[in-house]
Amino acid sequence: MSLHTTLALGAIVGLGARLVAGSAYIGCFSPEALAGGGGVIYDNRTDSCPELVATGGLPYSNSWPYNGDQSPYRACRGWDVPLGSQYLVADRFCGYPNVNVTLVDPPTHWTWAGCWYLAPTEVWQPVASFSDCISSCESWPYAYGRYNEDLTISCLCSASQPPFDLPLDCGYGAPFWYTHPIQPSEFVRRQLKEKERLRREGQLALGLCPEGRTACRVPGEEDAGMGFECIDTDYEIESCGGCIHGELKLDATGTGPGTGTSEITGLE
Template sequence: MLPLTFPLLVLLSALSYVRAAASNVFVGCVLATELPLFAVQPQRLLNGGLCNQRCYANGYTYSYFISGLVAGGSNCYCDNEGSYLAASAYVLPAGGVLGSDTGCLPILQATATDLRTTFTFSNCVGTLTGVTVNLVDGTILGGALVDSPGACFDRCKGNLAAYFIPIVPSVTSILPSYGCVCDPSGEGSGLLCGVGAFYKYNHDASASGQARRRLQEAMNVDTPRRKSFCPGQMEACNVPGVSDAWECVDSTSDLESCGGCTHGDYTEQGFNSTSTGIDCTAIPGVRLGGSTCTNGRCEIFSCKRKWTLIDGQCVRL
């Protein structure tokens, strides 16, 4: 049996490696000094490919690899969702030196890689149409806040494009804080990756179609459980400022939670801060009482002074 078994094992091993290498997607250059503080499975390996393979085989979502270490010390680390590093660890890549968005400085920086997403990295851009980021307050208008690049990929899994941006509200921030936008209507010019830049990722049509089917299947299973806290078609939404509490909302007509929960859904797992709806009263330029929620969509009919209504939006004069 050995002549048959051995080639089969070799083939399976090769297929396993291909699977591990198939989804290696660049998600940024990060400070190497941050890794020993939170990442796991430290080890010294010959190259980034082996680091990716090792982390994937051990069930991790991310790998970090530091190139150029000539002496002792670990250069490969692994990580998972829920413990991904803070946005303050993101730094400008060595693109100005190496001419590449994905080139990280040896020794000082580590290449962060998502091992499981179906998106592919494109480039970094400075702005997105209809999206406003406040780096001081750590907020994003026109997108959502998530705790990692992978969380953004999950949020946009049914879309053709995903953009995340590392947001650092203050120099003392240690909590992960990333903005996430799916399929914006337009983008600005290219920019070196790092804090304050949008990292752009694409889905091909087939991957997006498969992702949409998986998303719909997951929603079909999750929606009855999520809404079981409330009667009928109402949704359980978090109450801002109150832990472990929810209110039942009709998101098809609720002015402050239109289309979903503005402060996140309340689930069996508890608090989830990701916004799924819009507060129609908080849209810039809208006059008090100048909007309504119809079939889960904000409709604006009156704007503040020095604003005008154009194509259903308030635009500053």
């Protein structure tokens, strides 16, 4: 297990094991962020707040201890918007009396893996929320969200893990790191399968046909057109100057150059 993984797991455990599969921690906020009430209150006691909120279809869970970090009892509120970034607290463990905010059921099973140092880069993009960030990074293995001091949010989609084992406290300017099990789309899978088929056909044709002969497809074969025979298309009468059923090659168009039937000497 890498140090990144060990520290990330430690950070999650530090949140009191309150993160569950299908949820992503997006920050710790001061109790003032809850002023005004609203949302749906759950008496979760020791249950998982994100799981309870998910049953109600709300996208965000707010969880906080009733009295002290050692208390087994926690308050839970479901909400349809994230808390204001002006209330962000730099505390990746989100201790009492602060509020743990989690994105419930994020797309493609994104999970939070801690806050880590990243080298400065200009490719961060502005987004409206962390939810928008990880949604836009769906085709990437990693996403980084960042709260800025001007109360905006930035996003970075990446193929790279944090370069240094330097965990941060998840305050302003600290990259929140998210991972998910990326899967190729059906289109990409089809493209890769077709590319491999053409590669195999090309290798087979080049390996079995001697110089001067062409691998022509043979009808009636069931294995995706893999049947062929090697003929001299310039002089084989039945080929009529080319492959009747198409040539077996990487660019299989069936219209490769050859001599027309009327041009073959001695043919009437």
